[in-house]
Amino acid sequence: xxxxxxxxxxxxxLEKIWMKNPDFxxxxxxxxxxxxxxxxxxxxxxxxxxFLQRLENFETKCNEDKVHSSTESKKHNDKxx
Numbered sequence: 568x569x570x571x572x573x574x575x576x577x578x579x580x581l582e583k584i585w586m587k588n589p590d591f592x593x594x595x596x597x598x599x600x601x602x603x604x605x606x607x608x609x610x611x612x613x614x615x616x617x618f619l620q621r622l623e624n625f626e627t628k629c630n631e632d633k634v635h636s637s638t639e640s641k642k643h644n645d646k647x648x
Contacts, residue, residue, distance in 0.1 A: 584596070584600075592613065
């Protein structure tokens with residue numbers, strides 16, 4: 568299992584950077600930081616309100632299915648759009 572403490576560390580650092588750059592969309596910021604050479608317009612231009620809705624849908628599905636692994640999450644991705 569991955570170190571659960573990484574979540575808080577990443578979240579806090581991301582929040583700090585994003586608060587200084589509020590015009591970035593979350594997914595845009597993640598791409599610029601993590602994979603700037605990868606072109607993914609659908610993700611890059613995804614508005615935060617749409618991402619939040621998908622996040623809520625994912626959370627609901629996880630609570631229903633108890634989906635925990637990335638393999639299972641990937642299998643269910645199409646259901647959150």
